[in-house]
Amino acid sequence: MDLIVQKFGGTSLSDDQSRRHVLRHIIRELEAGNQLVVVVSAMGRSGDPYATDSLLDLIRGRGDALPPRERDLLLSCGELISAAVLCNLLQAEGFPSVVLTGGQAGIRTDDHYGSARILEINGERIRKHLSAREVVIVTGFQGMTRDGEVTTLGRGGSDTSATALGVALKANIVDIYTDVDGILTADPRWVSDARPLTAVSYEEICNMAQNGAKVIHPRAVEIAMKAGVPVRVRSTFSDSEGTLVTNAQALRSQGIWYDRTVTGLAHVKNVTQLSVVNHDGPADLQLRVFRAMASHGISVDFINVMPTGVHYTVSDSDAPLAVRLLAELGFEPQVRRGCAKVSVIGGGMNGEPGVMAVIVEALTAAGIPILQSADSNTTIWVLISETDLAEALQALHSAFGLHLTPNRRNIEEEVGL
Amino acid sequence: MDLIVQKFGGTSLSDDQSRRHVLRHIIRELEAGNQLVVVVSAMGRSGDPYATDSLLDLIRGRGDALPPRERDLLLSCGELISAAVLCNLLQAEGFPSVVLTGGQAGIRTDDHYGSARILEINGERIRKHLSAREVVIVTGFQGMTRDGEVTTLGRGGSDTSATALGVALKANIVDIYTDVDGILTADPRWVSDARPLTAVSYEEICNMAQNGAKVIHPRAVEIAMKAGVPVRVRSTFSDSEGTLVTNAQALRSQGIWYDRTVTGLAHVKNVTQLSVVNHDGPADLQLRVFRAMASHGISVDFINVMPTGVHYTVSDSDAPLAVRLLAELGFEPQVRRGCAKVSVIGGGMNGEPGVMAVIVEALTAAGIPILQSADSNTTIWVLISETDLAEALQALHSAFGLHLTPNRRNIEEEVGL
Structure with missing residues (x-):
C-alpha cells in the first residue's frame, strides 16, 4: 500500500x-x-x-x-x-x-x-x-x-x-x-x-x-x-x-x-539587452550600475562585466526605468529590445565537451546571431533576437536529437562507472 | 461614543x-x-x-x-x-x-x-x-x-x-x-x-x-x-x-x-385544512392522528380538538402525505386546499375586549367566511380561503386604522399607570 x-x-x-x-x-x-x-x-x-x-x-x-x-x-x-x-x-x-x-x-x-x-x-x-x-x-x-x-x-x-x-x-x-x-x-x-x-x-x-x-x-x-x-x-x-x-x-x-547530454530547451521572451561602454569612465562603473538597478528592484540577468564595459539584460517592461537610471548616472547605454533567452539544459552536459560547439554550429547554420552567452555546469544560455526564436529553438532541438525517442540505456554502462 | x-x-x-x-x-x-x-x-x-x-x-x-x-x-x-x-x-x-x-x-x-x-x-x-x-x-x-x-x-x-x-x-x-x-x-x-x-x-x-x-x-x-x-x-x-x-x-x-391594540398583520399562504370527523370512532382519535403526523415530520397548526372530531392545518406540500396517513388509519378527512392564515398581532391587545369583534365584523362586511380561528394574548389567527386573502388583509388593515400615522402618546398616561 x-x-x-x-x-x-x-x-x-x-x-x-x-x-x-x-x-x-x-x-x-x-x-x-x-x-x-x-x-x-x-x-x-x-x-x-x-x-x-x-x-x-x-x-x-x-x-x-x-x-x-x-x-x-x-x-x-x-x-x-x-x-x-x-x-x-x-x-x-x-x-x-x-x-x-x-x-x-x-x-x-x-x-x-x-x-x-x-x-x-x-x-x-x-x-x-x-x-x-x-x-x-x-x-x-x-x-x-x-x-x-x-x-x-x-x-x-x-x-x-x-x-x-x-x-x-x-x-x-x-x-x-x-x-x-x-x-x-x-x-x-x-x-x-x-x-x-x-x-x-x-x-x-x-x-x-x-x-x-x-x-x-x-x-x-x-x-x-x-x-x-x-x-x-x-x-x-x-x-x-x-x-x-x-x-x-x-x-x-x-x-x-x-x-543524453541535453535534456530539453526553455526560453524567456521580452528581454532587453543593455550595453554600457566604459569610455575612460570611473573604475566603479559596474558597481554604480548594479547598485542603481538593485535599489529600484530591477532584476538583471546575463551580466557580463568586461574592461570595456558592462552588458546585461532586464525585462522589456523594466527597460525604460533602467535606461532612465543609467542616464541619471551619466551613461548612454546601447539598448536592444525584443530579445529572447534560450536555455539549453542537461544534467549530463557537465564536463561534456562540445555542447557549446553544437549550439554555435546549429545557430550559425540557421543564420542566427548570438548576442550574448553564459553557462553553468548544467545549462548553457544564449541571447538572440526574438524574431529568430522559433527557428533557433527548432534548430537546437534537432541538433541535439531531442525529437528522437531515446533508448533506455544505463549511463553507468556507457561511461563505465 | x-x-x-x-x-x-x-x-x-x-x-x-x-x-x-x-x-x-x-x-x-x-x-x-x-x-x-x-x-x-x-x-x-x-x-x-x-x-x-x-x-x-x-x-x-x-x-x-x-x-x-x-x-x-x-x-x-x-x-x-x-x-x-x-x-x-x-x-x-x-x-x-x-x-x-x-x-x-x-x-x-x-x-x-x-x-x-x-x-x-x-x-x-x-x-x-x-x-x-x-x-x-x-x-x-x-x-x-x-x-x-x-x-x-x-x-x-x-x-x-x-x-x-x-x-x-x-x-x-x-x-x-x-x-x-x-x-x-x-x-x-x-x-x-x-x-x-x-x-x-x-x-x-x-x-x-x-x-x-x-x-x-x-x-x-x-x-x-x-x-x-x-x-x-x-x-x-x-x-x-x-x-x-x-x-x-x-x-x-x-x-x-x-x-394601539393591534400593531400589524402577517400571513402565510399555501395552507390545507383537514377535518377528521369522529363517527362513533375510537376515543383516542386525536392521539392517533397527531402521532401519525409527528412520526412523518409533518408540522401541524390551527389544531382544534372537539368531541365531534379534529380540525387542523398542514402546508399544501405536506397535504398529500397527511391524507394518505389518515387513510391508513381508516379516516376519510375533509380536505380544503388553498387556505391562508392571517395573523393580527399586537402587544397591546392583551385583555383588550373587542378585538375579535372587530375582526369578525370587518371580514363579514367584506363577505369573507372565517374557516377557523385561534388566539393567544398577543395574536389572533384566522383561517380563510386564499382567494379572499388580499381583501381580508386590506379590510383588517383599515378596520384597525393601521394606515393612520399614530400620535406619539404614552400609553401610561392613557391607561393611567
Whole structure:
C-alpha cells in the first residue's frame, strides 16, 4: 500500500468533464489499495467566477486597497470551493472523503501574507483520516500561522503544498496533474516535434522552471529534492505515466537515465539587452550600475562585466526605468529590445565537451546571431533576437536529437562507472 | 461614543451601487465618533455567483452528497468574499478595517453543522481591533467549534450573528439593514397603504416573523430580547430611522409606545385544512392522528380538538402525505386546499375586549367566511380561503386604522399607570 499525494490544477477542476478525469485518477489509485491525499487549486482559469484571478477582480478597480491579510482570506475561498466540489463528487461515488484547509491539514506558515513560507507540517490529522480509509482533500496554496491566520503561499503554491505534504507524510510519490503529458523537451507551441521526457532530475526541472518553462514551481521541486521524494508530472486528461522527477542516482539505479547530454530547451521572451561602454569612465562603473538597478528592484540577468564595459539584460517592461537610471548616472547605454533567452539544459552536459560547439554550429547554420552567452555546469544560455526564436529553438532541438525517442540505456554502462 | 453593530444582508452588498449605500451608513457612524462592528451576509441574491444558493448549486445535481461539515466550509466562502469586498472599499476610503471570520471573532458554536448554536462569544479580539480604531467586519452566519471546525448557523444566521455579537459586546444598538424601511404594518405587496412602524416590542416582531413576515430571524430577536439589547430594522437605501425593536418597558419609558391594540398583520399562504370527523370512532382519535403526523415530520397548526372530531392545518406540500396517513388509519378527512392564515398581532391587545369583534365584523362586511380561528394574548389567527386573502388583509388593515400615522402618546398616561 502506497501513500500518494495527487495535485490537480485549476484547468483539471474547471468543469464537470475535467472533474470526471480527476475522479478517474483518484479511483484508480484507491482501487489499487493506495492511500490518497489530494491537493486542489482553485477551479478554472481566469474568467471562471471561482478562479483566483476572478476573486481578485472583485477588488481590482474598486480601490485595490485590500490589506494582505484580508487578501489571503479572500483568495483562500478559491481552493475551498473546488475542494468541496471534489469532495461532493467522491462521496456521490461512494468514496468517503474529507476536506481539510491548509491550517487543518497542519500546514503552519510564517505571516508573510501572499507569499508565506511553510515552517512545519504536522501530519497527525491527515494520518488519522487516512487510517479511517478516507480520501483527504487539502486546499492547496494555503496555510495558517500559529495565531490561526489564513495565509497563501504565492503563485504556484499548490505545487508547494503538494510536495511539502509529500515530504511530511513520507509519501511514496507526489503526482502533479496538469494539462500536458509530462515535461516536454521544449515548448510544443514553438517546437512542433517536442516530446515528453520519461524522467528528469530535480536539478534539470528546476533549471527548466527557472528559465521559463511552465512545468512546476521551482520552490516545490526544491522541497521534494531536499527530502528525495519522487514527483511525477502527468496529464489529467490521459493515462500517460508522465515524467518522473527524482535525483540522478535514483534514475541511474532504476536504469532510466539516458545517454543524453541535453535534456530539453526553455526560453524567456521580452528581454532587453543593455550595453554600457566604459569610455575612460570611473573604475566603479559596474558597481554604480548594479547598485542603481538593485535599489529600484530591477532584476538583471546575463551580466557580463568586461574592461570595456558592462552588458546585461532586464525585462522589456523594466527597460525604460533602467535606461532612465543609467542616464541619471551619466551613461548612454546601447539598448536592444525584443530579445529572447534560450536555455539549453542537461544534467549530463557537465564536463561534456562540445555542447557549446553544437549550439554555435546549429545557430550559425540557421543564420542566427548570438548576442550574448553564459553557462553553468548544467545549462548553457544564449541571447538572440526574438524574431529568430522559433527557428533557433527548432534548430537546437534537432541538433541535439531531442525529437528522437531515446533508448533506455544505463549511463553507468556507457561511461563505465 | 456608542458601540454599534450593523448587519447588511445580501441585497445590500450585491453590486457597487448598493455597496455605496452601505459605505454611507458606515461612514456616518464613524464620523459621529462611534465604534463599529459590521456583520455581512453573502453577496447578492440567487443567481449571483457568490450568493449562498449559487455555492450550493455547485453541489446540487452533482450527486448532492457533500457531508454537512464540508457543506459549511463551502458556504462560509460566501460571507468571506463579501467581507473582503467591503474591507477593500473601506480601506480605499481611508477607513482602517479588518475582516474576522466567525471563529476569529470569537463565536464558538456546537458542531451541529448547518444549524449550529452559539455556545459563547469571546469578544476580546474584536475589542482590541475597536480600540485600535478599526472597523471590524465579521462574516455573518458562521462560527467555529472548539476544535477549529467552521460551522454555519442556518438560514437567517447573519441576523443571529449580529444580535449575539451585540449582546456579547454590550453594544448600544444592533442595526439590521435590509431593503425595506423597517417593519411594516403589513406586507406592502398585499396592502397598498401598509406603513413602517416607529417601534415594536421583541414579542411583537417575534410573532410577526413566526407568522410569515420576513423581517428578521426569530432566533436573532430572542437573543437580543434576553439581554435587552435594542435592535433597529432599517433600509440600506434610505436615511429613514427604521423600526426600533426593544422591550415594552423601554418603549414606554421613552414615550414611544402607541395607543394601539393591534400593531400589524402577517400571513402565510399555501395552507390545507383537514377535518377528521369522529363517527362513533375510537376515543383516542386525536392521539392517533397527531402521532401519525409527528412520526412523518409533518408540522401541524390551527389544531382544534372537539368531541365531534379534529380540525387542523398542514402546508399544501405536506397535504398529500397527511391524507394518505389518515387513510391508513381508516379516516376519510375533509380536505380544503388553498387556505391562508392571517395573523393580527399586537402587544397591546392583551385583555383588550373587542378585538375579535372587530375582526369578525370587518371580514363579514367584506363577505369573507372565517374557516377557523385561534388566539393567544398577543395574536389572533384566522383561517380563510386564499382567494379572499388580499381583501381580508386590506379590510383588517383599515378596520384597525393601521394606515393612520399614530400620535406619539404614552400609553401610561392613557391607561393611567
